[in-house]
Amino acid sequence: MKIKLETLQHQTDALTAIDKAFPGIDTTTNDPNANYIYANPLIRYRYNDKANIDIKMETGTGKTYVYTRMMYDLHQKYGLFKFVIAVPSPSIKEGTRSFITSDYAKQHFSEFYENTRVQLNVINAGDFSARSGRRNFPAQLSEFVEATRQNANQIEVLLVNQGMLHSKSMHRDDYDQTLLGGETSPIKAIAATRPVVIIDEPQRFPRGKKFYEDIEEMKPQLIVRFGATFPETTSGRGKNKITKIDYYRGEPQFNLDAVDSFNQGLVKGIDIDYPDMTEEQANNLYKVKQVKAKGLILTKGKKEYQLSVGENLADVDPGFEGNITYAGGTDRELSNGLALSKDMKLIPGTFAQNYQDEIISQALDCHFKAEEENFLRLNSGDNAPKIKTLSLFFIDSISSFRGENNGKGWLAQHFEKILTKKLKKLIERYELAIDDREKEYHSFLQATLKSLQSEHQDVYAGYFSEDRGSSDADIQAEVEDILSNKEKLLSFKDKDGNWLTRRFLFSKWTLREGWDNPNVFTIAKLRTSGSEISKIQEVGRGLRLPVDETGHRLNQDEWQSRLSFLIGYDERDFAQKLVGEINDDSPIKLNQEELTDDMIELIVQAKQKADPQFNEDQLLDDLDDHNVITRSNKFKANVELDGQTMSGYDALCQLYPELEQQTKVAKGRVRDKNSKDNTVVKLRKQNWQQLKNLWLQLAKRQMIKFDPSVNQDAETVARNVFNDSDNKIFVLQRPQMVHQEVVTDNSSASVRETQADYNTEYLTMKYGKFLKILAQQTDLSVNLLNNLMIKAIKRLRNNTNYINEKTLGNLIRTFNNQFNERIKTSYSYEPLKFSASTSIYNAKKHEFVDSVPASVLGVYQSNSTSDEKYLYDRPPLRYDSADPELKILQRSYGPKISVFGKLPKKAIKIPRFDNGTTTPDFIFKIEHGSKPIYLVIEAKAENMRLGDEEIRIIQQKYFDHLKESGVYYQMATSEQEVHDLINKLENGELN
Structure with missing residues (x-):
């Protein structure tokens, strides 16, 4: 299968915005070095924020495509040919390298820029190693710096991550060779080329910090930043503290925000699941009070627990299963790889292996539900191309996956066991398939099971930073598939017609940013990520719309794609935080007290689509004529409009409905679900x-006055309820999996939730607490309830597992319903x-x-x-x-x-x-x-x-x-x- 890049409208819009914002070439310069053959032509307003450009594009909408095509554009129009791409991490660097050098990208761009090619030069750790006692420049650095304008059809690109850019190797000047006939420092040699610098993930390069200083040392004429998130700056203190986003020119020159991306169907929708817990289990949490290299302090209530390096968390609470110790060190991690930070909350039950097994099991259920739909494509017409379905698991410990001495860790063993069981069940279901596509899926499942049970399985793979130095051929094959062989992962068969069954991927947050695959339909986090990072970034590895087996990228009209995201109970507020992030990402905030510049601009831009001559003065004159605003653009309290009295803000919306219409578009038609309608309606007093x-x-x-018989009615109803002969009220309770679906529509984003039981262990609660809550919620005496409970438990063969939250809820609900029905006319x-x-x-x-x-x-x-x-x-x-x-x-x-x-x-x-x-x-x-x-x-x-x-x-x-x-x-x-x-x-x- 070959991926087919297609020209998407939002990406074309971004390129148009860049072209409009580009300051142009300085044709009036007196600089004698203007035509220096090793350097870019001189750009107007160079080395100034007035020239720099910000492009805001949400995760999964194709930033890499846009900045790659931008380089072709700037080369074709202005002769710019030296670009530096700065990325935060090696994994993002690898993703960028893979895209730019891919055959499908080269083929796509050749359709627009004939005979033009990109020479990508990548600097990696180790490239500066001294050889034969001499310290030389890497060949790829020399290639980039010393390439000239004489090769008019070649674009030189240097790709470097921030760690490499900040390294001593890039800044030292004691090399045994020179560049450009005199430069002995790599960073100064790059500066001599007057590069255009592209920054990917700009929030990782905040101005005034060390990594941005490295960017400045390259003396870029022009910086173009591409990201979903930009750095923030603060000024003032205390109540006067102001935080704002640090954009060049005060705002992005193109803004495709989260709400637009979700509601325009440019990314997948999201479902969120997590295993539920009882209130008692959830409240049994420990808080990190202090975390240092040599020790850790946890608190629970008023108690403190101190652990030194190597001490076991199970000594604090037996619920911390799996022989987990504090590893300490500079990373402040537990032995299972979980990075700790102050005020972080730890719930012992979420560390159990069977708890993680349930997340794996649920993730595989989500995977196969999506896989069946994607493979069979029953609602997409006859012989619709299949879609390969991938799942990504973020885990906390490489040893739990890789194991020791070339063995498999417990997590890999558990995963294989659970997967094998589900595969056999699916194979059995399609055993008697008649439909050709179903027969094909049966064959695919059989090949998967066969591979899984072989000595060198290729069904699942892992990628960890430690893998880079591994000599194990199987591990290197896994890493290569995940990082580089995107087309192979998206294909169903190899060139010989054999099934390619690899579709389950494991990593330890190494793929958190930069890496993505359009056909990831399930992401499972088997442990919290520790630090508080963007929720959209976390789901970002699976937001892209999928491609089918022909390489065609599907849009929302062709296939309603959803990403299943599974998390632990300790992150159960993830959906609400994600919704909050989406809703907060709006270009302007409406102000019902005054007409702001942003609101004016929004209305003017909307009106100009129909009337190009419309301007701000016309808007303000019209509002002044209607007596809507004061001289300082404050809204007046009472405005007479069409014989009605209303607020100035309401009058504005009535005169210019484009404001609310455009606000919904600008906000992606997603608002905070808790936002309130502040519109008021006046009474006609007459x-x-x-x-x-x-x-x-x-x-x-x-006042309600009840009949005297009500107390007797309450006791009668209670006795009937506790005499639960069908065991519909007294039930056994198991842990539940909570499914949350992030739903967006024209006016709001919200979370829809369902639940399902799992596991074989029963959940119970303390009898005293059970009885107390029951008495409070029914207004029945504790003595009466105690007597009724004793009889009920005896009838249930003294099985105290029935004393749980579900039974409690059933008793309260059933009693109140029956009691209310009985007394609804007795007052x-x-x-x-x-x-x-x-x-x-x-x-x-x-x-x-x-x-x-x-x-x-x-x-x-x-x-x-x-x-x-x-x-x-x-x-x-x-x-x-x-x-x-x-x-x-x-x-x-x-x-x-x-x-x-x-x-x-x-x-x-x-x-x-x-x-x-x-x-x-x-x-x-x-x-x-x-x-x-x-x-x-x-x-x-x-x-x-x-x-x-x-x-x-x-x-x-x-x-x-x-x-x-x-x-x-x-x-x-x-x-x-x-x-x-x-x-x-x-x-x-x-x-």
Whole structure:
């Protein structure tokens, strides 16, 4: 299989932005060295941030492609031919080298830049080694520095990682040869070429730090930084401390942020899973108070535990399985490779081998689910090309994988055992396959099992930094496949037609950045990464959209790709942090207090797409004419617009809807899921005043008075619940795997969660705690519950494993449901002597409020024009269901209806017998002779009927005492039902 690079729009947009931002060649210079044959032409504004360019592209969207093509572009247009690519690590360097030198990249770029080639020179550790007593320059450095402009079709590129760039070898000047006829220092020789420097992962090269100083020593005329994350700078102290992102020119010249990437389908969606724990297990955690080279201090509550190098964590807590000791040293690691840092939390249960086995097992389930879909392609048309499915495992210890003396570590052994079991089960499922593609998959699975059971398996592979010096041929083959043979990993068969079964990869964070493979569909972390790094960076190894067996990269329209990411319980907040990172990555922040420069620019750019002449002055003049802003661009509090009063910010959005539309695009249509709607809706006071007399009664508090039989009912229900003959309430509990799916839509990013049991060990809790919580949640006496529990456990053959959190939850839920069902009519409302304020009425001032938050009227909105009898001042109408609520609001009513409208949440706080309050949805005032009639409606959509009967009983009981005041209560499921009720009331047909 050959990968086919394709021109993608977002990458073309990035190249266009670079071309626009490029300062151009200095054609007016008097510099006598302008035509120096070993150096680039002189660039305008050279050696100045005014020339430098920042390109922000999210992980997985093709930064390497863009900067490689940029070099071709700058060479073709301006004759620039010497570029230095600076990367943070050897693994990123290897990924860049592999891409630039690949046949598929060369073939792709030759279509645009005929007869032009890139000569890539890579400097690695060891290249400066002295030979025969002489200290010489590496050949690749000499090649780069001394290449001239005379070879017009060749681009010279030097690729170096920051460690190599910072090394003594690059800066010393005592070599036994010279470059360019006089330079004896590599860094000065590079500077003489007036290079264009490309920085990959700029957050690793912050200005003012040592690695950026190395960049500056190369004296680049122009620096172009490519990254998803950029360095931050801080100024001030304490409350005055300001942190901002350090961009050249104050902002990136191209910005493809995380929200755009996720919502435009430029990267895979993400599912997150982790093994769940009981509350007791989760609370059994130890905090790292101090970590030094010679010792470690852990705390649990007020207790401290000191461990010296070599001491076992199991001495602190037996839950730390696996003979784990503190290794100390400069890396501050445990013996299993986990790097420790201050305030880090350690949960003993997550160190158990069977715990990691469960993550492996779940990861393989995710892998084969994706593999079946990708191989069979059932919903993608006949004979759709297959997609090779890969999985990546990040582990904490090379010895757990490689073992000792050419053996396999326990992790590799466990992985093989679990994989073998799953393979045999799958093979059995496809044993009798009839479909040709299913038969082919059966053959692939059989080849996988055969290889796994052979002496030199090629089903899974590992890559660790320690592998670079290994002489083991199998290990070197694994490393070569992972680092260099991307096409082989993506292929199903070799040139002889044999299945290529390698698709499970293991590493120890060495591949954390820089390396990626488009067909990674599962990533499993068998241990926390320790340090707090970007969550998008962590999932970044699997974000790229996949390629099929023909080398074609699929887009979201062709295949809905998702990445399964499995983590430990100690990182269970990963999904929320990831969502937070996505949502925070927005180019501007809307300000509802004042019109900011960013908001102005956003509106102007959007308007110019339709009207190129539109400018900032027109916008500000228009807003001034409508009295929306002050002279200092602050929004005015009350603005009259189209006969309605609203805030200045709302007026801006109504005049220029492009702001919200463009904000959603700029933010990738992902907002913080906890963000609140700050829009307010003003009341039409003249309409509400017609309800004043009724509201004086509704404002009076009501108390629930239960019948005397309720206490006996509680005991009867409790005895029935504990007599669980079917064992549906008393259940055994095993650990659970929590599945979280990161979901993005047009307005928000959120996490959707499901759970499933695993493992054979039962989870229990302490009886005293069990009983205490049960008593608190049911209001039953401890003595009664204790007696009932003793009888229940005896019936269950004294198996105390039934005393667990699931059983507790079942008992509480079942009792409360049955008790509430029994007493739902065994009470009445008793009026109290005082009134209380609600969302619509101020009891102290005896008047209605001026406005309410739009969110309390409904989660949806319609721009339908509202009736003059409506209770609120302006559209849009707010509602919770299109049918019947929106239809009720949009329907025309006869002249006898004087006012009507939707009631906000908590407008009438009706106490519920099962705690909380409820409020009906609508109120109508109907003129009927000398005494008006009020119709109160609880509107329910047909698909929202759960609990309707309880709500009807509660509200009916509450309004019964207001019948003499002309109040009628009904529940309705359609606007026709409401219309018929009004007609009957108008005609006196209802009592």
